[in-house]
Amino acid sequence: MNTTVSPAKRRRTPGHAQEGAQMSTRMLESKDFWIGCVYFAAGAAGWWIAREYSSGTAGRMGPGYFPNVVSFALMFFGCASWVAAARRDGARVERLNLKGLVLVAGSVAAFAFLLPLAGFVPATAAMALMSAAASAKFKLGVLPVAALAALIAFCALIFIFGLGIPMPMMGSLFTPVE
Structure with missing residues (x-):
């Protein structure tokens, strides 16, 4: 007597249906799946915005060439993340x-809000400190303050002095009232 089960019959058994449902649930809980959704949505939005622009060719690029290339690359990475989520158990999405x-x-x-009022230095300091405070490991000490000062100086050198972006170092809040 032959006891082997045909693949068609095996697919119809309840155990395989449960296994498929567990895989799709596991995939929906995967970080890879959700980052793939973000990548694909950003790429699709970029493509939708740039769809009216002339693409040109690789030799003579039009205004839509670069946005389209980046958009399609994002959509490709989104699809690749979905495939990775389906093929393996990845890290689960946290709360x-x-x-x-x-x-x-x-x-x-x-x-x-602070840039026009307080200037580049206080606005950058506020942004960096607020962003750092988002981490559970954030502690203000001598080293983080020194790193913040170096970050502000580096950004000022690049954006204000190097690129010539017209931003006040210190804003109207710090100018004397006459």
Whole structure:
């Protein structure tokens, strides 16, 4: 008597259906799957925005060439992340860190608000400190303050002095009132 089960019959058994459902649930909980969604969505949005631009050729690039190349690369990496999520058990998505999300987004808003009023130095310091405070490991000490000063000096050298971006080092809050 032949006891082997045909592949068609094996696919119909409840155990294999459960295994497939577990794989799709495992895939949806994977960081690879969700970062693939982010990459693909960013690429699709970039392509949608640049769809009206002339692409030109590799030899004579038009205004849409670079956005399209980057958009398709992002969509490719999104698909590659989905394949990786389906093929292996990756790291699971952790609980959303609301404090970190608010502090990092708030640091960008604080920079935009403080730049015209306080200037580049205080705005950059506020942005860096707020972003660093999003980490559970953040501690303010001598070394982090020295690193912050070096970061501000480096950014000022590049953006204000090197590229000539018109930003005040210190804003109107620090000028004497006459």
